[in-house]
Amino acid sequence: GQNIDQPTEMTATEGAIVQINCTYQTSGFNGLFWYQQHAGEAPTFLSYNVLDGLEEKGRFSSFLSRSKGYSYLLLKELQMKDSASYLCAIMDSNYQLIWGAGTKLIIKP
């Protein structure tokens, strides 16, 4: 079967660092996406990993280990506007996206 697991909710402090984990088991793998979704709004693309390692993009970084079926999204220097849900999605062997339920991140002052 196909399964993507993320924590349901996390809380962090403004200015700090937070790591959001995603583990997966899917039929085929053609990459892993992270999206940000503010409440009631559309998801927006953050990052894409297909090879093992770390991809850095400003305050956000995404890591992938294909052998472990594991990824994380690292957010640095947290700002209040980073309060949102973070969605992990796997592109399967048919190039379709399988979505995790998302992690709701709450930032406190």
Next chain:
Amino acid sequence: DADVTQTPRNRITKTGKRIMLECSQTKGHDRMYWYRQDPGLGLQLIYYSFDVKDINKGEISDGYSVSRQAQAKFSLSLESAIPNQTALYFCATRGPGDVNEQFFGPGTRLTVL
């Protein structure tokens, strides 16, 4: 102007009514998708289309139908709405190549009473 638009943005209807949700895009993408999102669940794929007249079922197509009238337009219909179809519906597009990201419309919040 938004690249992917959806109408209506909000809709309240009654059980048994026929509903159509519209999606338009100006990105020139061939691939279009309809998803529904329920609290605590991931986005679930309803239907997708790779070109005009190409229609493919997703994981939860029962109770829904779609029409791809033109490259830029992809509409979703609920022939006879039921309360458990109450959800947030998103249209998305994707460009050529296998691994491009998807671009989402603003969503339609549908309530079926």
